[in-house]
Amino acid sequence: MISLSVSGKNWISKQFNSEEIDFFKTNYFLDEIVAKLLSIRKIKKEEISFFLKPLIKDILPNPYILKDMDIAIERTEKAIIGKEKIGIFGDYDVDGATSTAVLGKYFELLKIPFEIYIPDRKNEGFGPNKKGFSEFIDKGVKLIFTVDCGTLSYEPMDFAKGKNVDVIILDHHQSETKLPSAHSIVNPNRFDDKSELNYLCAAGVCFMFLVALNKRLRDQSWFSNMSIDEPELMDILDLVSLGTVCDVVPLIGLNRAIVSQGLKILKRKKNLGLKTLIEVCSIEKNITAHELGYVLGPRINAGGRVGKSTHGANLLLNKSSKKTFQLALDLNTYNKERQILESELLNKILNTDYKNSSDPVIILDGINWHEGIIGIIAARVKEKFNKPTIIISVDGKIGKGSGRSIHGFDLGSTVIGAVQDGLLEKGGGHKMAAGFTINMEKLAEFKKFVFRKFSSINVNLEEKNNYYFDSEIAPSAVNIEFFEKINLLAPFGSGNPEPRFVIKHVKLVNSKIVGEKHIKIVLLGSDSTVLKAISFNTVETELGSYLLKKNTKPFSIAGKLSLNEWRGQRNVEFIIDDISVIK
Secondary structure (H helix, E strand, O other), rough: OOOOOOOOOOEOOOOOOHHHHHHHHHHOOHHHOOOOOOOHOOOOHHHHHHOOOHHHHHHOOHHHHHEEEEEEEEHHHHHOOOEEEEEEEEOOOOOOOOHHHHHHHHHHHHOOOEEEEEEOOOOOOOOOOOHHHHHHHOEEEEEEEOOOOOOOOOHHHHHHHOOOOOEEEEEOOOOOOOOOOOOOEEOOOOOOOOOOOOOHHHHHHHHHHHHHHHHHHHHHHHHHHHHHHHHOOHHHHHHHHHHHEEEEEEEEOHHHHHHHHHHHHHHHOOHHHHHHHHHHHOOOOOOOHHHHHHHHHHHHHHHHHHHOOOOHHHHHOOOOHHHHHHHHHHHHHHHHHHHHHHHHHHHHHHHHOOOOOOOEEEEEEEEOOOOOHHHHHHHHHHHHHOOOEEEEEOOOEEEEEEEEEEOOOHHHHHHHHHHHHHOOOOOEEEEEEEEEEEEEOOOOOOOHHHHHHHHOOOHHHHHHHEEEOOEEEHHHHOOOOHHHHHHOOOOOOEHHHHHOOEEEEEEEEEEEEOOEEEEEEEEOOOOOOOOEEEEOOOOOOHHHHHHOOOOOOEEEEEEEEEEEOOOEEEEEEEEEEEEEOOO
């Protein structure tokens, strides 16, 4: 353990098994550092080949292991043969937009007419509603798909059933033991599903559905009989990978293969909407999971946050270059608006609403806080204090809440339990995120309920004081060759974090503020290597204050490697998370 850092954290080296490292090096001809990182991540010996080269064909399970997949396929086949008009009701986030586009692209290739509907976040809220279903029915829709939503939507399903319109739910949110009266519910997180695919996002569920549907139509010779080319499902993996990364589901198993192969499809820029958004964002490097999660995803999300809920799905579905360009420009502008709103509310909360509360779960409410950003705010507050966080926007007696959790506390099931106990009007989610509607008269009871649930589990909140790193490295290791060795473990994300490293005994050569909040740094290593580094969002922090001083004392840095690609030039820099001053 290293002495306390400038940020007040204990640096702790992650544990590894030396025998495993030797085995990996000998049997897979791996470099020492790659073998060490695999041991740290506890990758099983029999899983090494797949982990290093994740291919869908090597892991794709039979789609029919998902509950209700058989009857969902039968009903969809009937609709396709009868050329019934299809409705796709999606959610307003990235997973919802990509799921909507995945189905839409497929039906378009089959020349099946379809309509999409994305609800307005503020006026309609999450999930299916009678208004959206009525619009579908008025337009002649005979079969409705709900994607990334629907598992807890009882009244809308009853409404559709009363109109003799079937609904197929393709979702991944947690269910109650009581299920809505949909025709079929394909959801690996429904209470009676045994597929063990509960780590999939909705876009992943939609992909599994299309794998089954494609095979059914092929086996029935539908493509040849209709003189229609069979869709190449691999071509939609760019959309599925985007939804997977942005919904922060773990990059394990099938998800890892989806994102790995999806990033390769993305390089071809086959989807006009994604291609245009990449150009608007001026991304000139190869797209990684980082760009999906932190550059493209927030822009697709931005429409739903500021009242333009259909923009994201329409961008991914549109075939007009002119319209697509305008949609991409709009989303880029909305994202800037979102960033301003987010900054203002976050500063307000951190400076006035939340100080040093001893509450195990942070639950804050405010009058007319922007509903489109409270989920992001919850995530930011959670990251800062390492506590599950719920933010509620209040309008009159009604509050709309959005929460983000920490590992070990199932927020989705907690919210569902509060609904069942009559403490919430409605709500749902999954382990790490949830949303709900509450009568504010029941807020005190709801808080007690959440605190009681949290107290019943064993979560170590003191972990926030620890910074775990994978290995110490020499300053000279910050180069292209070493970066490419590390990148053998990509894609990185939830369940497979980017490796963190420590470099000891560096000296500050120069530092300057860039982009108002970030600090660019030049360092000299103990081996005389000149290092280029950056520290994000630290200008007004203790870390930033130290880096901006002209200190001559050596210190150690902790962080990760990043590849910069610009006009054919490739350079590796070190992203500093923390520093430890050597006394």
